[in-house]
Amino acid sequence: MTLKAILASSFLALGPALAASGAFAADIEVKMLNKGATGEAMVFEPAAVRAAVGDTIHFVPVDKGHDAAAVKELLPEGVEEFKGKMNQELVLTVEKEGAYVVKCTPHWGMGMVALVVVGEGAPANLDAVKAAKMPKKTRERLDAAITSLGL
Numbered sequence: 179m180t181l182k183a184i185l186a187s188s189f190l191a192l193g194p195a196l197a198a199s200g201a202f203a204a205d206i207e208v209k210m211l212n213k214g215a216t217g218e219a220m221v222f223e224p225a226a227v228r229a230a231v232g233d234t235i236h237f238v239p240v241d242k243g244h245d246a247a248a249v250k251e252l253l254p255e256g257v258e259e260f261k262g263k264m265n266q267e268l269v270l271t272v273e274k275e276g277a278y279v280v281k282c283t284p285h286w287g288m289g290m291v292a293l294v295v296v297g298e299g300a301p302a303n304l305d306a307v308k309a310a311k312m313p314k315k316t317r318e319r320l321d322a323a324i325t326s327l328g329l
Contacts (some may be wrong), residue, residue: 199322203232203271208292210237210244210282220285222246222292226323229272229296237268237280237292244282244290246270252279252307271292277301279320281312289315293323300329 186275206227214221221235229235237246246268247261254276261283262268272278275297293313295301308324 199326200258203234204230205234205236207236208246208280210239210241210246210290212241212243215276218289220282220288220290221319222280222282222290225291225319226293226326227295228327229294231273231296233272233296233314235270235272235294237262237270239265239267243284245284246280246292247283249281249291249310249312252277252303252310253276254303272296275301276303277307279307281316286316287313287322289313289327291316291320293320293327295327295329304329 198324206229208227209223211223212222213219239245242265243261245264245266248259248261253259254274256264257274257276257278260270272294276280278293278294278296280292280294293307304324307320312320
């Protein structure tokens with residue numbers, strides 16, 4: 179067997195293990211802004227992201243007065259609630275498939291909400307996310323985020 183064939187077969191054998199270990203994990207940035215690109219106030223940008231297990235989401239407070247926190251009831255089963263500190267980056271490594279709804283605590287009522295969907299297709303907890311009660315502006319923005327991901 180040639181060296182090229184050995185390397186190719188080794189990569190094919192190790193590829194799935196490396197992917198599962200996070201060796202190919204992505205870093206995704208979500209900005210926390212007072213005003214988004216479309217002129218809307220108090221937004222996460224992007225408001226919706228698709229990720230894979232092992233990816234890291236960075237919620238970055240570009241403007242002051244923001245945090246990123248889990249909406250406790252709107253996380254995949256078994257995922258612990260998380261809450262960042264005001265004006266500080268929150269780094270979230272997603273370890274389970276499903277929909278993660280993230281809010282800015284002081285601006286929740288103004289519609290500052292983000293959706294992170296981990297995995298392919300529709301998440302198992304999508305119906306709960308769609309049915310959850312929340313302020314009107316927040317509901318509108320979350321529905322738009324769901325639609326933007328084709329869900």
